[in-house]
Amino acid sequence: MKYRQFGNTYMIRIDLGEEIVESLKKLCENEHIFLGRVEAIGATDYAVIGVYDPAKKEYYPETVSEFMEIASPNGSITAMDGKPYIHLHAALADRRHGIHGGHVLEMRVGATCEMFVTVLDGEVNRQKDEGLGINLWTF
Amino acid sequence: MKYRQFGNTYMIRIDLGEEIVESLKKLCENEHIFLGRVEAIGATDYAVIGVYDPAKKEYYPETVSEFMEIASPNGSITAMDGKPYIHLHAALADRRHGIHGGHVLEMRVGATCEMFVTVLDGEVNRQKDEGLGINLWTF
Amino acid sequence: MKYRQFGNTYMIRIDLGEEIVESLKKLCENEHIFLGRVEAIGATDYAVIGVYDPAKKEYYPETVSEFMEIASPNGSITAMDGKPYIHLHAALADRRHGIHGGHVLEMRVGATCEMFVTVLDGEVNRQKDEGLGINLWTF
Numbered sequence A, B, C: 001m002k003y004r005q006f007g008n009t010y011m012i013r014i015d016l017g018e019e020i021v022e023s024l025k026k027l028c029e030n031e032h033i034f035l036g037r038v039e040a041i042g043a044t045d046y047a048v049i050g051v052y053d054p055a056k057k058e059y060y061p062e063t064v065s066e067f068m069e070i071a072s073p074n075g076s077i078t079a080m081d082g083k084p085y086i087h088l089h090a091a092l093a094d095r096r097h098g099i100h101g102g103h104v105l106e107m108r109v110g111a112t113c114e115m116f117v118t119v120l121d122g123e124v125n126r127q128k129d130e131g132l133g134i135n136l137w138t139f
Helices: A020-031 B020-031 C020-031
Strands: A002-006 A009-015 A036-053 A058-064 A068-080 A083-093 A099-119 A125-129 A134-138 B002-006 B009-015 B036-053 B058-064 B068-070 B074-080 B083-093 B099-119 B125-129 B134-138 C002-006 C009-015 C036-053 C058-064 C068-080 C083-093 C099-119 C125-129 C134-138
Touching: A009 A020, A009 C134, A020 A036, A020 A068, A020 A083, A020 A099, A036 A083, A036 B036, A036 B068, A036 C036, A036 C068, A036 C083, A058 A099, A068 A099, A068 B036, A068 C036, A068 C068, A068 C083, A068 C099, A083 B036, A083 B083, A083 C083, A083 C099, A099 B068, A099 B083, A099 B099, A099 C099, A099 C134, A134 B009, A134 B099, B009 B020, B020 B036, B020 B083, B020 B099, B036 B083, B036 C036, B036 C068, B058 B099, B068 B099, B074 C036, B074 C068, B074 C099, B083 C036, B083 C068, B083 C083, B099 C068, B099 C083, B099 C099, B134 C009, B134 C099, C009 C020, C020 C036, C020 C068, C020 C083, C020 C099, C036 C083, C058 C099, C068 C099
Parallel strands: A068 A125, B074 B125, C068 C125
Antiparallel strands: A002 A009, A009 A099, A036 A058, A036 A068, A036 A099, A068 A083, A083 A099, A125 A134, B002 B009, B009 B099, B036 B058, B036 B068, B036 B074, B036 B099, B068 B083, B074 B083, B083 B099, B125 B134, C002 C009, C009 C099, C036 C058, C036 C068, C036 C099, C068 C083, C083 C099, C125 C134
16 A cells, blocks of 8 residues: 545555555554545455345345456545544446445455545544444434 | 534435435535535435436436445535535445446435535536436536 | 536536547646546446456456446546546446446446546656556556
8 A cells, every 4th residue: 555645635556465444444543534535446356345234233245256346435434432434335347247336344456446535624433323233423 | 314514524424214315405405505526325225216218308217125235326416496406326235236326316214324515615507408308517 | 528617626517429538638638637536427328348357457348338327437537648647437327227337448428427526736647567557556
């Protein structure tokens, strides 16, 4: 991972073999980013994406181990328990032009990932909602 | 729906059972937002999405009544007839990791929806293009 | 194509029959934009999208010649060899609500395309990585 800052925006190049969520966490820790918006495109060769089951309160995961274009991982950086908290969703296109999508549990870069993080000045924390089983933005 | 403003950006949490387009309209009316960009991720359990038919000048709607991750609703806030006008497209991932997508006609939150609205300073109005049957940005 | 500038953001309406990547290049040349982020929604009736093959170092292209909603073309403007360099990925929804996605090689507007370009103050160049066969951001 390499990155540069332009005003309130970081441009991040995540490299072959690096995991996207972990790389983004590292950026946030290095740069003390606790609030922001994330957009990216790129390619992955290994991803675990999930669709939530509100009854079981867990994600149905799908693991895809082939080269795919990342059409859109979008999401946010907020804070939970004093640490940066990453929440990304993605749509992925495989070689047969099939599309996979959902909540990003894990995503490894297959060639390059070009990411923009727009930092916001402020703080939003997450708190677990016991009814839903997920961590909500608290205002 | 709850929200907070950070500089030119609103972060909006839209809650279980609330409709996304209506919630966004309400935000724009409350906060007098007439121009901006919208990004969000979240989950829905009921959505009507359409693909336009330029010959018939209407949308082919698809109604999906199951729990899905919202991979990307993106769009804009502009103005038409003096009111905020919302235009969103989305890609949705269902439990079988199938993907649905198109123009958002209706979308109800299935767990939470985390939205960013970046407000722009200015005004862009829409006007109906009779040839296309849709409301275009006018400059 | 018509556009207007609001602060660091351009709103661009790309019109029926115009090609999206070429239009965006023209905007960048007219306005001397060499660094920025791109988001858009719209419709296309002809698109060539690709999924990269790292072994062959070329894209598997898919050509789709039907009316589709553009759920998300996202990407970046950087510079290469002194010229603006456009990199876009997209997810497209067809009338059967099938989804196509990948790297945008060509995309013609089918009704309208509503694009936001957020300009960043700085410069990022691309350089070919011979191992990967693609042009990477250099920092």
